[in-house]
Amino acid sequence: MNKINSIRKDWSLIETLITEDRKILDIGCGDGGLMEQLENNRNAITHGIELNRDLAANAIARGFNVVNGNAELDLSQYSNNSFDYVILSQTLQAMMKPKDILSELLRIGSKAIVSFPNFGHWKIRLQLLISGKMPVTESLPYTWYDTPNIHFFTIKDFLNLCNEMNIVIEKSIGLTSKGKQFDISESVTGVNFFTHEAIFLLSYKNFEPIKIKSSKKVFAKNSVIAN
């Protein structure tokens, strides 16, 4: 998958996680592409934050509510539970303090949607194993010294962090490098090996978490029926 197709695919999956008539904050919204999609297809009210001035200007000129700013500094201004969904697409690995961001997402939003490239994918593991150098792939196309991605993590790492933070995973979607889609929570083995990109719907709901047999990953009871 090329980068643009991969983003489009990401957006269309994010859309499936979102119900009609919701209020949404898109962090790193670019020129408002996802916001436009969610306004058109989900009748959403959207707000966005974008660090890049030119992209923010484009989004504003296209009529979207976009604040030119830095998510790591500016999220604190939003009130608790002021959005139904807060979306962080393909950027958690570029954050200075991913854990803080994660808790901010769920403070501001009733639910959070987080997507990221899986550093545990077999191609990446293989590259590191064979070449002994930091992997460069289609979804992580930067060299180690010139990359916005400063926190690499795998699905397993992410699940452990969610567990530690008492975050409930309501739904999870995995994509293989060929773009094949599957439900991470239902998959038995090798999830962390075959998932190229992962998308999670998160919340702080007080569900009784259950354990999936394959590993110590924690999922909510309703992970399958969510949405």
Add this chain to the structure above:
Amino acid sequence: MKTKFTTDTKLESEIAYFENINLKLESGDIIDSFKLAFKTYGKLNADKTNAILVCHALTGDQYVAGNNPITGREGWWSRIVGPNKPIDTNKFFVICSNVLGGCAGSTGPKELQNGSDVAYGGNFPSVTIKDMVKAQSLLIESLNIEKLFSVIGGSMGAMQALQWAIDFPDKILNIIHIAGALKHSAQNIAFHEVGRQAIMSDPIWKNGKYFENNEVPERGLSVARMIAHITYLSEDAMHRKFGRKLQSRDIISFGFDADFQVESYLRYQGKSFVERFDANSYLYLTRAMDYFDHDETFRKNIEFSHNPNNHLKYLIVSFTSDWLFPTIESKMIVNQLNSLSREVSFLEIDTDKGHDSFLLEEPQLDDVIKGFLTNNFAKIDE
């Protein structure tokens, strides 16, 4: 309310007279009758949904576009307002009025006191941004416009736009707030004070009664303008424009002539300002800006207003090199609106042109103004 409209042929401006209206000012003083000079551009549509009020800055006037008969030059925002421009007068009905306390035809210190043949001068009551906006709201009402699509302004104009959002949110749909702030900062008050002192220490000022001898405190007013003009630029822009270049000479004079181009430029700015602006008006309007302070009250005003304001959309714009109204001031407004989860857009434009950027060539400013207006107008048409 008794309103009467006439045209001032000399100034090519419409004048709205509000007689026996007893406008109560924030200070408690009452102006029984007043007039506002205004210009309109474009046509009001049948549903009256396309009216935009543009608010001018400290030394601006109602001539936002087209020719300005006072200066003989183009209107102060003719780059932005006009047919097919970002504020498109083919589409929108644009109104711009000279502020209360101004000197381009509206009631202010240079105008005659009601029922007398003497100008107000220093007897003019203190006016605030809130008072200016109240007077504007009466003008809009008398034009039979129930709701403005947008209120737009930079600097002191931005203060007015914000005041509209606070006082008359039910009469507007959105504001575009450029290079403004919730409050006038200590540094800004300080610069204004120096400017006022320059005027008041000019012996010709005579407690504001200079007009009695048909005189103008030119020196004081031009120095005030020179100081202010420095604050509208940035060090980078000054360096780019002038550097240490000499004016009409090859070597320095070892005297106090305008050796440097920057000196010559400031002197010219001061001199030409005196020809078009009233010294007393300058005192009153700078004071109005100084008194502007919604630092503590903006959020409460918006949150607990009796007037519905949930529908309001805000576009806030700042400039990287603006040290008079720096980005941090704009961000305070954005933060407070975000904390109420209001529909706000914010852009900091990267430029070295300082506070004056909003009056100058900034393509990104054009783009966001045009896009914000066009898209939001399309939404009300649906």
